[in-house]
Amino acid sequence: MTARYNPFEIEEKWQGVWDAENTFKTVTDTSKPKYYVLEMFPYPSGKLHMGHLRNYTLGDVIARYKRAKGFNVLHPMGWDSFGMPAENAAMQHNTHPASWTDSNIAAMRDGLKKAGFAYDWDRELATCKKDYYGAQQALFIDMYNKGLVYQKESLVNWDPVDNTVLANEQVVDGKGWRSGAVVERRSMTQWFMAITKYADELLGDLSQLNDWPERVRLMQENWIGKSEGLSFAFDVKGAGDGVTLPVYTTRPDTIMGVTYCSIAPEHPLAAQLAEQNAEAKAFVEECQSMGTSQEAIEKAEKKGFKTPYVAVHPITGEDVPVYIANFVLMGYGTGAVMAVPAHDERDYEFAKKYDIAIQQVIHAEDMPADNAYTGEGVMINSGEFDGLTNEAAKKAVIARIEKLGKGEKTENYRLRDWGISRQRYWGCPIPFVECPSCGLVAEKKENLPIELPEDVTFDKPGNPLDHHATWKHTSCPSCGEKAQRVTDTMDTFMDSSWYFLRYCSPQSNDVVNKDDVNYWLSGGVDQYIGGVEHAILHLLYARFIHKVMRDLGYVNCDEPFKALLTQGMVLHNSYQTSEGRYLYPSEVDVDGDQVTFNGEAVQVNRMEKMSKSKNNVVEPMTLIDKYGVDTARLFILFQAPAERDLEWSDNAVEGAWRFLGRLWNLMDADKLSTKVDHTVATNLLTEKADVDIKRAIHQCIDKVSKDVEKFQFNTMIAAVMELSNKLSAYKVTGETQKSLYREGVEACVRLLNPAVPHMTEEMWQALGHSAPLTATSWPEVDQKAAKDSEITLVVQMNGKLKERLTVPADIANDDAEKRALEAIAPHLGGLSVRKCIVVPKRLVNIVVG
RNA sequence: GCCGGGGUGGCGGAAUUGGUAGACGCGCUGGACUCAAAAUCCAGUGUCCCUAGGACGUGUGGGUUCGAGUCCCACCUCCGGCACCA
Numbered sequence: 001m002t003a004r005y006n007p008f009e010i011e012e013k014w015q016g017v018w019d020a021e022n023t024f025k026t027v028t029d030t031s032k033p034k035y036y037v038l039e040m041f042p043y044p045s046g047k048l049h050m051g052h053l054r055n056y057t058l059g060d061v062i063a064r065y066k067r068a069k070g071f072n073v074l075h076p077m078g079w080d081s082f083g084m085p086a087e088n089a090a091m092q093h094n095t096h097p098a099s100w101t102d103s104n105i106a107a108m109r110d111g112l113k114k115a116g117f118a119y120d121w122d123r124e125l126a127t128c129k130k131d132y133y134g135a136q137q138a139l140f141i142d143m144y145n146k147g148l149v150y151q152k153e154s155l156v157n158w159d160p161v162d163n164t165v166l167a168n169e170q171v172v173d174g175k176g177w178r179s180g181a182v183v184e185r186r187s188m189t190q191w192f193m194a195i196t197k198y199a200d201e202l203l204g205d206l207s208q209l210n211d212w213p214e215r216v217r218l219m220q221e222n223w224i225g226k227s228e229g230l231s232f233a234f235d236v237k238g239a240g241d242g243v244t245l246p247v248y249t250t251r252p253d254t255i256m257g258v259t260y261c262s263i264a265p266e267h268p269l270a271a272q273l274a275e276q277n278a279e280a281k282a283f284v285e286e287c288q289s290m291g292t293s294q295e296a297i298e299k300a301e302k303k304g305f306k307t308p309y310v311a312v313h314p315i316t317g318e319d320v321p322v323y324i325a326n327f328v329l330m331g332y333g334t335g336a337v338m339a340v341p342a343h344d345e346r347d348y349e350f351a352k353k354y355d356i357a358i359q360q361v362i363h364a365e366d367m368p369a370d371n372a373y374t375g376e377g378v379m380i381n382s383g384e385f386d387g388l389t390n391e392a393a394k395k396a397v398i399a400r401i402e403k404l405g406k407g408e409k410t411e412n413y414r415l416r417d418w419g420i421s422r423q424r425y426w427g428c429p430i431p432f433v434e435c436p437s438c439g440l441v442a443e444k445k446e447n448l449p450i451e452l453p454e455d456v457t458f459d460k461p462g463n464p465l466d467h468h469a470t471w472k473h474t475s476c477p478s479c480g481e482k483a484q485r486v487t488d489t490m491d492t493f494m495d496s497s498w499y500f501l502r503y504c505s506p507q508s509n510d511v512v513n514k515d516d517v518n519y520w521l522s523g524g525v526d527q528y529i530g531g532v533e534h535a536i537l538h539l540l541y542a543r544f545i546h547k548v549m550r551d552l553g554y555v556n557c558d559e560p561f562k563a564l565l566t567q568g569m570v571l572h573n574s575y576q577t578s579e580g581r582y583l584y585p586s587e588v589d590v591d592g593d594q595v596t597f598n599g600e601a602v603q604v605n606r607m608e609k610m611s612k613s614k615n616n617v618v619e620p621m622t623l624i625d626k627y628g629v630d631t632a633r634l635f636i637l638f639q640a641p642a643e644r645d646l647e648w649s650d651n652a653v654e655g656a657w658r659f660l661g662r663l664w665n666l667m668d669a670d671k672l673s674t675k676v677d678h679t680v681a682t683n684l685l686t687e688k689a690d691v692d693i694k695r696a697i698h699q700c701i702d703k704v705s706k707d708v709e710k711f712q713f714n715t716m717i718a719a720v721m722e723l724s725n726k727l728s729a730y731k732v733t734g735e736t737q738k739s740l741y742r743e744g745v746e747a748c749v750r751l752l753n754p755a756v757p758h759m760t761e762e763m764w765q766a767l768g769h770s771a772p773l774t775a776t777s778w779p780e781v782d783q784k785a786a787k788d789s790e791i792t793l794v795v796q797m798n799g800k801l802k803e804r805l806t807v808p809a810d811i812a813n814d815d816a817e818k819r820a821l822e823a824i825a826p827h828l829g830g831l832s833v834r835k836c837i838v839v840p841k842r843l844v845n846i847v848v849g
Numbered sequence: 850g851c852c853g854g855g856g857u858g859g860c861g862g863a864a865u866u867g868g869u870a871g872a873c874g875c876g877c878u879g880g881a882c883u884c885a886a887a888a889u890c891c892a893g894u895g896u897c898c899c900u901a902g903g904a905c906g907u908g909u910g911g912g913u914u915c916g917a918g919u920c921c922c923a924c925c926u927c928c929g930g931c932a933c934c935a
Contacts, residue, residue: 040935042935043934043935045935080935083934083935084933084934084935085934085935156933157933165933166933167933167934168931168932168933168934169933169934169935170933170934171933213854215853215854216853218852218853219852219853219854219929219930222851222852222853223852223930223931223932225852292932292933293931293932293933294850294851294931294932295850295851295930295931297850298850298851298931299850300850327850331932345850346850415932416932418932419932419933421933422933423933424933491933492933492934492935493932493933493935496935531929531935532853532854532929532930533929533930533935534930534935535853535929535930536852536853536930536931536932537930537931537932537935538935540932568855568928568929569928569929606927608928609928609929638861638862638873638874639861639862639874640861640862641862644855644862645855645928646861647860647861649860649861649875651860651861651874651875651876652860652861652874652875654875655874655875656874658874658888658889659874661888661889662889665889714861714862714863714873714874715862715863715864715872715873717873717874718862718863718872718873718874719872719873721873721874722872722873725873792869794868794869796868796869796915796916798915798916799868799914799915799916799917800916801869804869834915835915836915837868837915837916839868839916842865842868842869843868843869843916845868845915845916846915847915847916
């Protein structure tokens with residue numbers, strides 16, 4: 001063993017061993033308990049970033065720990081490799097998406113290998129490879145046959161200059177990012193998946209996900225947004241015979257307060273009016289320049305257009321005006337709302353702006369004078385409903401409307417069906433053909449995969465699959481006549497909705513191999529780890545597809561991810577010159593609070609997410625090249641709890657590096673017993689220092705074992721640091737002490753192995769063990785040794801700390817009270833004791849007065 | 850706008866889930882080693898009044914309790930998501 005800690009030699013050595021011996025290869029083995037730990041697979045951008053390193057380090061600690069606990073651990077890695085960036089790169093740099101993606105994957109795989117993650121690389125998959133997307137096409141056809149896939153019209157962001165559909169991300173301030181043209185909301189025929197058919201189950205099963213963060217379940221619950229309300233239709237005057245306006249409301253109690261109706265700009269009535277009325281047309285067009293993002297629509301200034309149509313109140317028969325409103329969403333409910341400005345904030349704002357009547361129908365104490373009141377109360381101004389609580393009025397109004405035959409009680413969901421069509425090349429082709437005589441026809445499964453053509457160009461705007469000279473021209477799988485392929489590809493969320501099943505049998509010719517899936521997925525993926533930013537969309541889509549695959553017979557369990565850990569982001573200050581240019585952390589000189597660039601003071605901005613646009617990135621590979629990956633891993637785990645944001649700090653990285661140096665220096669031949677498998681029992685120890693160190697060792701094992709189960713890696717490392725501090729201060733005088741010292745060093749090495757796998761493996765070998773730590777079980781706590789003999793008893797007077805007493809650990813409450821009263825006597829100053837509260841083995845609070 | 854989360858010393862964070870606030874690390878100060886520096890090691894370090902000791906202290910303001918960082922109410926502020934970024 002070399003005198004100084006040399007991470008580069010050690011890391012290369014052990015990574016070589018793991019590679020050569022295929023240490024982390026796993027096979028289905030029903031005789032062993034399985035543990036499936038999964039990190040969200042990356043988009044292969046070409047560079048490993050800190051977020052990846054953090055995510056995969058967390059997973060690796062869990063994988064190595066569970067392995068030491070005797071589980072058959074599945075820990076795979078792959079690539080979410082379809083998507084827009086490859087096409088953007090193709091346009092900008094004239095590269096082919098496939099080769100660009102392949103070289104990115106190669107670079108990132110290399111980075112992951114240098115990070116020493118315990119992956120079974122034999123299971124690596126990439127969603128852009130035809131074996132993967134071919135299986136996905138088969139799944140898609142299955143879903144179609146189950147009635148879960150259909151086409152309908154829906155809105156997209158249309159760039160009228162580039163003649164292409166834009167992602168929300170590509171719409172900047174309402175304009176196309178390349179063309180700068182004002183983006184239009186346009187209706188197109190799109191493919192959808194019927195996720196709403198599973199809405200109830202997706203909602204209900206959230207309650208089984210006890211090992212998910214509460215906040216993620218809440219967000220999903222709110223996203224699904226189940227509500228109970230009333231659907232009914234207003235009769236409409238002025239729009240033609242028999243025209244009605246169906247609405248949905250969750251507040252039927254306020255129906256007597258309706259003073260107008262608002263409809264979405266895409267509502268059929270709005271479209272009808274726009275055809276005859278130029279002003280209405282102009283207003284609808286203005287609304288359509290707002291893009292499709294909900295955030296933009298809801299944040300925009302509320303605007304409306306008063307139509308000549310009049311809705312007839314179903315109970316009073318009174319006329320109320322109908323407005324087209326820019327904030328009403330066509331996708332929710334019926335695209336029309338009954339407006340009650342007295343009791344809805346948006347309706348209130350709108351009514352004020354357009355000077356519409358406001359009719360209060362609920363009364364309560366403390367009502368705001370100048371805003372809508374949305375709380376509970378008693379009905380007023382509501383005729384037959386007066387005097388009811390508004391909750392009772394909900395039922396009464398529903399009953400009344402049902403009796404009138406104008407509507408009914410309805411359940412509604414905020415969740416919409418999932419639009420999966422993309423008019424892009426680099427995605428999984430939708431395996432359908434449009435035949436002039438047969439209509440839409442699914443490809444025959446034996447013709448799968450429908451492969452992407454390689455010879456495509458990106459010089460023309462629009463979808464390259466559509467432009468391709470021959471690709472879309474084919475024959476109908478049903479009648480054999482000339483037909484055209486569907487040129488839409490699938491949303492990449494589809495790719496990431498079932499990859500965890502494919503990992504179980506990545507080479508299978510079928511979608512999945514059921515034996516493998518049912519072994520590894522029994523009870524779900526045991527631990528899933530990824531960023532909170534995926535809390536809703538990815539996780540909801542994956543849950544949906546998983547349930548569909550269950551119903552298709554591909555898998556047995558109901559939920560894909562038994563437990564979820566959501567990690568925080570990695571943050572760094574950003575630095576700006578006086579001209580506003582962003583500087584890389586590696587470009588600036590930091591000296592205390594002074595940050596300079598070429599001698600000039602630099603503006604230091606607050607901590608924010610590491611991103612290319614702010615240049616505030618630290619490359620994992622730079623860090624690894626400087627300190628080795630063990631230091632990088634230790635820093636990441638120690639600096640912040642996993643679920644919180646991690647603030648980058650060069651000083652703290654130094655600290656992690658120094659700790660590993662100190663740990664290394666514990667390997668002192670003069671202090672270590674040469675007897676490899678020998679420990680001294682607690683009852684043979686006579687010196688206090690020896691008993692104390694033995695206790696410290698076993699309390700540390702206990703603490704680390706508990707922390708690792710709770711994923712509290714920062715405190716787990718702090719505990720080992722404490723033990724290591726105690727060991728270096730421990731006086732080794734004889735053979736007993738040498739044995740204890742060895743026991744302590746070995747505990748540190750074994751407990752830290754999941755976090756710092758290379759260095760601890762090297763130390764373990766140097767300690768004389770022939771089997772590596774990858775084949776060694778997790779240390780056991782000696783409960784007898786770990787037990788405290790004395791504790792600190794806190795004595796409080798009126799809740800304020802007065803004394804600390806050292807007492808036997810097993811002190812009885814009576815004795816504790818007695819000792820506390822003795823100790824408090826000098827503090828009494830004439831006051832008398834009123835009450836004594838004893839918290840066993842912790843404190844005594846004496847109430848005086 | 851809507852949904853969700855966070856805020857504790859100079860800094861990152863800890864706190865047995867209502868019971869000693871500040872573990873561990875960073876930084877800083879002093880010391881040792883050195884011709885010197887780096888590295889390493891040792892000691893100190895919440896703030897204020899300061900002698901023992903005391904007062905204050907977990908974003909702000911209220912409340913519950915013998916006791917609140919932890920529970921309740923209101924607010925401030927920062928962050929994530931919002932359906933075509935992944």
